[in-house]
Amino acid sequence: MSARRPRLTCALLLKKADHTLAGWLAWHLALGVEHIVVIDSGAFDNGRQTIQAYQADWPVSWIAAELDDTLSAEERRLNLTRLALTSLRHITQELDQSTSHRPDEDAVEDWIAILDADEYLSPNYDLRSLFQHTKDNTTAIALHWRIYGTAGHLMPPPGHIINNYVWHAPPEFHDHHFVRLLARLDHLPEANALTNPFLFDLPLETIIRSDGQAYQPHDDSTLAAPWKGGAIQHYICAQAHDETELPAAMRAHYDRNEQITTPERDKVQLMRQLANHMRESALRAGLSRLRDLVQQQLEKQRAAWLLHDSDLTLEDHVRHETFLYDRIRPSLEDVLTLNPQFSAHYEPGRTVLLRSTEGQLLECDPPEHHRPFAGFWQESTPHLLTLYTQDATPFTLGDAPCPFGMVSLHITYDPVKQTVLLPHETGHGSTVLEMIPAAVPPPMLFTPLPPANEEDGLSVRGLLMWLAGHPTVQPQDLQRALLLLSPSSTQHLRTVAPILEEFLPHFTKKPAFLP
Template sequence: MSAKRPRLTCALLLKQADHTLPGWLAWHLSLGIEHIAVIDGGIDDSARQIIRSLQPDWPVSWLPVELPDDLTAEARRLTLTRRALTHLRHITQGMKQLSREENGHDDPVDDWIIILDADEYLTVERGAQTLFHRIPDETSAIAVHWRIHGTAGHLSPPPGHIVANHIWHALPSFPDHQFVRLLARLDSLPAAEELTDPLMFGLPAEKIRRINGQPYHPNDGTVLTSLWEGGCIQHYICALAHGKKELPPPMRAHYDRNEQMTAQGTHQLREMRKLANQMREAALQAGLSRLKKLAAQRLDEYRKKQREQDANIAIADHVQHDTFHYDRILPPADSTLLLNLQFSPPYVTGQSVLLRFTEGRLLECDQTEQRQPFIGFWQEANPHILTLHTQDRAPFTLGDAPCPFGMTSLRITFDAEKRQVHLPYETGHSSTPLEIIPASVPPTILFVPLPPADEPGGLSVHGLLMWLAGHPNVKPHDLQRALLLLSPASAHQMHMLAPALEEFLPKFQTRPAFMP
């Protein structure tokens, strides 16, 4: 192993952004990858907005690449890989320059890169740095084998992180597990314009090692017992491809393998979830900022429309008769907004509650060292919305539920007769009913009144924006609560308006597209 510190950067070749992008980024940053470049071959505005919300605080970048529609899959990958290689070289040069400015000298590093697709997740046993412990100095690349994960019986993508939800995979003998992605030493790679092999980068097999330090021999069936020793590339082609056009039935039958289970390490999941919540804070702040701008525009449109309506009323401004006279007085446009239930919702009292299992213990966060029961804020007027936090408002995780700023708001199922709730699937407690117990704990925070529903199925986007217009100082945790009120159609519209808020939108189960 080189005396220099190995530094790993990554490029994600993106075809289209979906709900897994934030989770993909959180997973790989939690491994210790020092920069992720999203190479967007679909020119997707959703990806741009998500990356833009994270860029001020996280080592991520977005590079759009326009591609001709008639490119073959092979030509497409070659073009994107060349752009990724050029971009990562630019990124690493910038990192060296920053180190020189901060420390007065170059950080002695050995740059490595890996290029992945959105359905591929690098998994290592003990962090990215352990990948290089058993690798000789003359190594040009490290081969990391695929591990094909099936749907695990899910007919549609369940809420939560894909790694936690899909733990069943094919046996080591599955032929596709011979496919590898390379962790490549950057200075061993050709110039981007000279690259002709986007998979093996033109590197000779004798310069490639496996993660366990053993020589790499393509299609070597004798390594089955140690195929994933040290790490692998978990490939979720069936979990993410749900259309027949994207994955025809014969290919689905080939890849939907659920023969062996390997549960992900709890430490790795916990570290990813903690980092994901920090990233969600940036996304929620960015989404709130964007929606406030849209709300200001909507308010201006409302005022303009109100002035036009007043001007079109055929009543003179001044009338003088023998027996009476009057002057027409127009109410300010903003005063009429006070009659709008979304702009000025009525205050509804809430209560502090605890959640108790049937055996008597209280619901706590995932961190066993904290041992603090959750305190909930709940309202009879919105019985399907519950906000949880700990007494000291310390950061916590609760499965894959978004928990930014030491708080989480959940869309629950409430049984009024039994006074019980079921938490959503992503919390890890969906199968267990929990009893609501009033608590004599004063609320540790004040919540803005939530807007009432104004369309079938819930709150409209227009109603949410009017609510924001009436509450210009609303906090991120209030927005998180209000987003859970959106109707299914408005939740979809909100995803288009503010993709950074995708993880905070209510989940509505739909029939998977690949089902007959």
């Protein structure tokens, strides 16, 4: 292994915006990837909004790749890889400049990876351990695919893909011959000279596997133990949305669920903690985005109100022999106070503890910390529960978003038994929990929630009207209000504010690949 510290930067080739994007970023940043550039070849506005919301606080960036529709799949891959290589070279130069004034900074050796959105780098130990067998003449490390099936899920469940899909094909599955490379940047050709987007035109004899053995592409004996040191976890079935992306015959081929590999708890816990910090950035950015939309909506309504007001034939000042009046023109804000979302009124809530039928209080992760949750619940919104800890420290609860030391959940409530079921992503979805009254005060005075204005929930227009009437709304309040959205409004908001994807309610629907 080189005396220089390996520094890994990564390019993500993104074809469409997906609910897994934030989780992909959190997983790889938690591993220690020092910068991720998203090469966007299809999501465009949604991808740009998401990444730009993160890049103020996190080492991620976004580049649009507009390709000719007539290009073949091979030509597209080559063009995207060339763009990724150019971008990663620029990123490493910027990293060098940002650390050049720090004499205590270790000398680095730059490595890169170029991955698809359904591919996750997964070292067996930590990121640095992948480089322990490299020598001066090593140009790349080959990591084999480990192909994961659907794990019985007919549709993607909420939560992180790493935790939801743990069943995969056995080692000898032929497609595990395919590899992705961690490549030394200074050994790669110039981007415009690159001809092989998979092996980067590197001599095969200079490529090793993660266990230090020579990489031999067509040697079936390597499939006896292809994942020594690490793997590229490939979730092709979980990520393909319909038959245009994965025809039925290919889905049957890749839907392999013979063996199980559960992720290491320490890696998952670190990813969840970092993901929650990223979610704080996402909530702040989403709230800012919605406030911009609020201003646009108010300006339109103000113009419409002024036009309506000017159409009235009443004069402003009238004096008559028997009466007189001065016309008072109400402002738009005066009129909007009659709107139930704009003037949402506060309803009292209850503080509760959650207890299993065995008498165990619900605690945050990891359970050995023994920090029980308290909850804030209101009868007017019985399907909504906000949990927090008494010491107000950050926590995790499965894959549920827990920013700002708080988590708001869409629960199933039984009013007769006074019990609740938490959603799947908390890791407690099958546990019946009793609500026990408690004397623990809420950590903050929550802003009153907007009432529903559609048959099946809150509309985006109603949400924006609520924000207009409550200018001091905190990100935690927004997280609670988003769970009130109707299915159609959830889809609408997913388009106008994709950065809020992780906070939107999850409505099940039949997957596109089913008849």
